[in-house]
Amino acid sequence: MNVNAMRYLISESVLMLGRRKGSNIISIVIMGLSLLILVVFLLVTLNISRIIEATREEHRVYVYLEDGLAQNVSQAIQLRLLGSEGIEEVIFISKEEALARFREALGENRDILEALEENPLPDEYRVKLRPELIRSDFMGRMASEIEGWDGVEEVRYGRRWLERGETLVRGFYIVDLCIGAIIFLSVIFVISNTVRLMVISRRKAIDVMKLVGATNAYIQVPFIMEGALQGIFAALLAVGLLVLIYLFGTRYLSGLVFLDPGAVVGFIVFCALLGALGSFTAMRRFLKM
Amino acid sequence: MKAAEKRIVIGVYHLSRSFGKYFALQDINLQVANGEFVFLVGPSGAGKSTLLRLIYMDDFPTTGQVVVGPYVSTRMKRSTIPFLRRRVGIVFQNFRLIDERTVFENVALAMKVTGAGMSEIKRQVTDILARVGLYHKRYDYPPVLSGGEQQRVAIARAVANRPAILLADEPTGNLDPVVTKSILELLFKVNAAGTAVLMATHDIDLVRSFGQRIIYLEEGRIVRDKEMIFVGDLRERLPDSKVSRRADDLEGYDISGEGSGNGVERGPRE
Numbered sequence: 001m002n003v004n005a006m007r008y009l010i011s012e013s014v015l016m017l018g019r020r021k022g023s024n025i026i027s028i029v030i031m032g033l034s035l036l037i038l039v040v041f042l043l044v045t046l047n048i049s050r051i052i053e054a055t056r057e058e059h060r061v062y063v064y065l066e067d068g069l070a071q072n073v074s075q076a077i078q079l080r081l082l083g084s085e086g087i088e089e090v091i092f093i094s095k096e097e098a099l100a101r102f103r104e105a106l107g108e109n110r111d112i113l114e115a116l117e118e119n120p121l122p123d124e125y126r127v128k129l130r131p132e133l134i135r136s137d138f139m140g141r142m143a144s145e146i147e148g149w150d151g152v153e154e155v156r157y158g159r160r161w162l163e164r165g166e167t168l169v170r171g172f173y174i175v176d177l178c179i180g181a182i183i184f185l186s187v188i189f190v191i192s193n194t195v196r197l198m199v200i201s202r203r204k205a206i207d208v209m210k211l212v213g214a215t216n217a218y219i220q221v222p223f224i225m226e227g228a229l230q231g232i233f234a235a236l237l238a239v240g241l242l243v244l245i246y247l248f249g250t251r252y253l254s255g256l257v258f259l260d261p262g263a264v265v266g267f268i269v270f271c272a273l274l275g276a277l278g279s280f281t282a283m284r285r286f287l288k289m
Numbered sequence: 290m291k292a293a294e295k296r297i298v299i300g301v302y303h304l305s306r307s308f309g310k311y312f313a314l315q316d317i318n319l320q321v322a323n324g325e326f327v328f329l330v331g332p333s334g335a336g337k338s339t340l341l342r343l344i345y346m347d348d349f350p351t352t353g354q355v356v357v358g359p360y361v362s363t364r365m366k367r368s369t370i371p372f373l374r375r376r377v378g379i380v381f382q383n384f385r386l387i388d389e390r391t392v393f394e395n396v397a398l399a400m401k402v403t404g405a406g407m408s409e410i411k412r413q414v415t416d417i418l419a420r421v422g423l424y425h426k427r428y429d430y431p432p433v434l435s436g437g438e439q440q441r442v443a444i445a446r447a448v449a450n451r452p453a454i455l456l457a458d459e460p461t462g463n464l465d466p467v468v469t470k471s472i473l474e475l476l477f478k479v480n481a482a483g484t485a486v487l488m489a490t491h492d493i494d495l496v497r498s499f500g501q502r503i504i505y506l507e508e509g510r511i512v513r514d515k516e517m518i519f520v521g522d523l524r525e526r527l528p529d530s531k532v533s534r535r536a537d538d539l540e541g542y543d544i545s546g547e548g549s550g551n552g553v554e555r556g557p558r559e
């Protein structure tokens with residue numbers, strides 16, 4: 001490829017994009033808005049899955065100890081817990097501490113505790129598991145095993161809550177995936193179709209170029225580049241609007257996260273490819289290749 | 290006055306073209322030499338456009354063959370068609386300009402696609418636009434031009450690559466008689482500079498007065514191929530032509546696109 005050819009291809013692409021500003025802007029807006037639906041969806045999914053993860057992180061297993069246990073037995077339990085599979089952290093909370101926390105939590109109603117003659121709460125170990133092991137099957141097994149240990153009174157891990165949560169999360173991801181697939185396919189359809197219409201609207205110019213002896217590459221490459229540029233501009237429009245939505249959202253919801261920069265770049269590249277591909281496939285028909 | 294070397298630039302041999310059972314063209318034989326001006330005349334539906342399309346290889350014969358310079362229809366690859374097109378200028382009744390490009394860009398496009406350099410394009414396009422009398426409109430877009438002006442742009446584009454052959458399919462079909470005359474004049478000018486011109490028209494009265502070779506086509510057959518009577522710059526044949534008759538108005542084109550030489554030198558018969 002020589003210098004003239006390079007210059008031609010670049011100036012052609014820019015010229016085509018510039019000369020039809022009106023219809024190009026319309027195409028880019030149409031593509032941008034449909035991409036906006038996709039990125040909003042991605043942002044919502046990302047944030048919901050973050051919340052799910054955070055909730056999972058918070059989850060603890062409570063190992064209650066028998067009353068009046070010797071200290072060395074209690075410590076042996078702690079060591080055994082720390083040595084068990086998937087356990088990240090074990091915190092001891094004495095019955096006194098538990099009561100103090102309880103009192104704290106009761107606030108103004110703490111008077112009702114005055115009636116107590118002795119502390120009814122047991123000593124406990126608060127166990128943090130690796131997040132990926134917070135599953136009802138694993139935890140159920142683990143709980144019944146630990147319950148069999150000497151000195152352990154009871155193990156609670158919020159079974160019902162966990163099972164319901166799991167069903168909910170699974171349901172959410174299935175629905176989310178379906179919606180995502182539909183949006184994704186529509187976006188591909190909208191973009192390739194918009195680019196195709198752009199190519200069809202230039203049919204006359206394509207015929208003229210064939211007439212004056214342009215090779216297929218000379219005809220095609222500027223169109224493919226234009227398709228890619230349209231894709232990029234549409235992606236930038238969508239991301240720009242998404243930033244606004246995000247900034248607006250952070251005023252009402254704290255802890256909102258944005259798509260990471262790598263994903264944004266990937267998205268823009270994806271849109272460029274989609275535009276180029278749409279243009280390429282539309283051209284093939286005209287050029288009878 | 291030296292005799293010009295005669296070369297065949299278009300050869301059509303035993304050509305037929307059928308669409309289903311219908312023969313649009315049947316057993317066509319003709320040859321066009323370098324620098325010739327040939328009218329292709331016939332009623333609507335005679336097959337004129339079909340024949341021209343076969344010559345610029347937008348279509349291919351059912352039987353027989355077309356030879357244009359080094360290009361032979363029966364051995365043509367799709368990828369070489371663009372190179373044929375660069376040696377054959379084509380003009381239509383409906384001009385076929387690109388609306389969103391200026392006059393200058395429309396003409397320049399024909400050169401750009403060949404990979405010509407910017408400075409060469411600028412020089413050549415400026416030159417040609419001046420010759421067709423549209424340099425002052427170079428920044429205008431085709432939709433604001435008159436039909437005659439658009440056709441001049443189309444002709445300028447067709448000759449931008451100094452083609453050996455100019456094919457014109459009813460180039461005056463959309464134009465009034467005065468503009469028709471000026472377009473004919475321009476085509477004669479192109480021819481005088483050495484490009485062979487094959488012009489299709491259904492207007493027999495228009496072409497009869499020039500004494501040029503006329504091929505009559507009817508129902509897909511050549512019914513008569515009238516010899517050229519007048520030899521020379523055809524513009525002399527146009528009544529009250531205002532154009533300078535000097536043959537160097539347009540510099541000579543390399544007819545075949547392969548050899549050297551400045552086309553045909555001609556003069557009126559003694």
Ligand SMILES: Nc1ncnc2c1ncn2[C@@H]1O[C@H](COP(=O)(O)OP(=O)(O)OP(=O)(O)O)[C@@H](O)[C@H]1O
Pocket residue numbers: 308313331332333334335336337338339340491
């Ligand atoms: N692609 C095609 N498919 C079917 N028939 C065709 C096709 N192209 C041309 N024909 C037929 O071939 C015949 C010749 O058509 P052509 O356009 O060459 O005529 P023409 O001499 O140029 O007429 P006009 O003066 O009206 O332009 C017509 O009957 C036309 O219907």
Ligand SMILES: [Mg+2]
Pocket residue numbers: 337338339458
């Ligand atoms: Mg016709």
